[in-house]
Amino acid sequence: NAGVTQTPKFRVLKTGQSMTLLCAQDMNHEYMYWYRQDPGMGLRLIHYSVGEGTTAKGEVPDGYNVSRLKKQNFLLGLESAAPSQTSVYFCASSATGGENQPQHFGDGTRLSIL
C-alpha cells in the first residue's frame, strides 16, 4: 500500500531557483493538502484542494503555487526560492474534509534553500 508518496525526499536549491514538489495518492481521496513544518512549530497549511481542478489558499500561501490537474496528484511549486522557505514539506490527503476522516501523510520532502 503506497498511500501518499512525495517526490523528491531531499533537495537543495539556490536562492532564486524554482522547483516543483510532487504528491501522489492512490486512495482515491478527494481532498489534498500541502503543509510546511518548521522546528518547534506545528504544521502550517500552505494550500489545499477539495477536488480535481480546484485549489485554495491556506495559512501561509505566499511564494507558493499549486495545481491539481489529476485527482491523484497535487503539485507544489516554488517560483523563486528564498531561504525562508527552507523547511520540511508534507503532503496529506483525506477522503473528505471533515467528520471522522483523518488526513494521511506522506514521508515529507526536506528542502534547503542556500
Place this chain on the structure above:
Amino acid sequence: ELKVEQNPLFLSMQEGKNYTIYCNYSTTSDRLYWYRQDPGKSLESLFVLLSNGAVKQEGRLMASLDTKARLSTLHITAAVHDLSATYFCAVALWGNYQLIWGAGTKLIIKP
C-alpha cells in the same frame, strides 16, 4: 482566529509512569485530531474526537475532549519506551477543511 496551544512542549519521563498532555484551543471547533510523529518520519493519525465528552483509547493512550472548556487531553498510562515520539493535536475550524496545529509535545520515555 483559532489558536492551538499544547503543553508541555517537552516531557521526559520514566517507564511505568502516567502523564497527560494538554491541548487548548481558542474558538469553537467541531473536531480535534491527535497525531504521532517519530523523528524524521511522517505523521500517524491516533485519534479523531468529534463531540463533547468523547473518549477514545488505544493501548496505553487515551484521548478525551471537553468542548466547553476547549480542551483535549492525551493520557499515557504506564509509559513504555516505544511511546517516545512527538505528539500533535490539530483542531478544525468549525465547518472548515483547515486544521490548525499545536506546536507538538516531544515525549521521551527513559527505560
